[in-house]
Amino acid sequence: MPSAAIETTELTKRYGSVTALESLSLSVTGGTVYGFLGPNGAGKTTTMRLLTTLSRPTSGTATVAGADITDRDAVAARIGYLPEEPPLYDELTGREQLTYVAGLRDLPDERTRERVAELTDLLDLDALDRRIEGYSSGMRRKLGFIQAVLHEPPVLFLDEPTNGLDPRAARTLRDTLDRLADGGTTVFLSTHVLPVVDEHADTVGVLSDGRLVAEGPPTELKRRAEGDGAGDRTLEEVFLEVTAEDPASEAAAEEPAAAEESTDG
Ligand SMILES: Nc1ncnc2c1ncn2[C@@H]1O[C@H](COP(=O)(O)OP(=O)(O)OP(=O)(O)O)[C@@H](O)[C@H]1O
Numbered sequence: 001m002p003s004a005a006i007e008t009t010e011l012t013k014r015y016g017s018v019t020a021l022e023s024l025s026l027s028v029t030g031g032t033v034y035g036f037l038g039p040n041g042a043g044k045t046t047t048m049r050l051l052t053t054l055s056r057p058t059s060g061t062a063t064v065a066g067a068d069i070t071d072r073d074a075v076a077a078r079i080g081y082l083p084e085e086p087p088l089y090d091e092l093t094g095r096e097q098l099t100y101v102a103g104l105r106d107l108p109d110e111r112t113r114e115r116v117a118e119l120t121d122l123l124d125l126d127a128l129d130r131r132i133e134g135y136s137s138g139m140r141r142k143l144g145f146i147q148a149v150l151h152e153p154p155v156l157f158l159d160e161p162t163n164g165l166d167p168r169a170a171r172t173l174r175d176t177l178d179r180l181a182d183g184g185t186t187v188f189l190s191t192h193v194l195p196v197v198d199e200h201a202d203t204v205g206v207l208s209d210g211r212l213v214a215e216g217p218p219t220e221l222k223r224r225a226e227g228d229g230a231g232d233r234t235l236e237e238v239f240l241e242v243t244a245e246d247p248a249s250e251a252a253a254e255e256p257a258a259a260e261e262s263t264d265g
Pocket residue numbers: 015018019020038039040041042043044045046047260261262
């Protein structure tokens with residue numbers, strides 16, 4: 001496996017005339033946390049769906065954990081994914097859901113029991129024997145996270161993982177990110193919670209209108225050029241600055257939207 005756990009080259013996704021992602025080239029080192037930021041509609045989820053093989057690029061290439069994203073089975077075997085809406089079966093209990101997913105992953109029963117006990121205890125999910133249809137949104141997210149990490153994948157994709165979590169659960173999840181990366185897991189994380197990336201990301205990438213407009217370690221992005229005012233900027237200031245709309249692109253955005261592609265995913 002190459003040293004980069006995720007590598008994309010000019011990855012592009014268009015839906016009709018809407019360009020959701022434009023020529024994304026990035027490289028994520030194994031065992032690091034990559035924080036993916038960007039305004040609503042910037043293309044973060046689109047990128048995750050391409051890298052997890054749920055959607056196919058219009059052009060460009062990418063590898064995940066050494067597997068090409070055109071090889072769906074190879075990628076699927078090496079990743080965990082927590083999407084914005086975790087894929088859960090309402091009619092199952094949490095435990096049945098996790099057992100089902102562990103079965104798809106060929107995780108031995110004994111190991112499954114250990115992992116489920118460990119992770120539900122960690123995230124304080126005590127409703128494991130209730131049907132998922134009765135879960136709150138935070139409980140669904142916890143279950144979705146557990147489902148994504150159950151099989152200890154080398155590369156983990158998390159789309160807004162702390163969304164809807166109470167402060168204690170969010171703290172636990174954030175600490176878990178560090179532990180995972182220390183253990184060699186590569187974490188690709190999208191969030192709107194800037195302190196999460198500020199504290200946990202080794203590298204931050206900022207998307208705006210489908211383009212990567214800034215990238216680097218948080219400390220580097222925040223560093224102000226010498227003589228350019230006192231002290232460092234906050235990550236929020238950096239975000240607002242690099243994602244500011246220029247008047248030309250605003251005018252373009254007001255043009256009527258074209259037909260959406262509905263055939264994929
Ligand atoms: N299936 C689809 N069909 C048509 N357009 C889509 C589809 N999925 C995404 N888009 C468009 O692609 C662009 C990027 O959307 P995406 O969901 O990747 O944004 P995001 O960065 O995840 O935003 P958010 O922060 O709101 O989750 C948007 O303009 C969106 O409308």
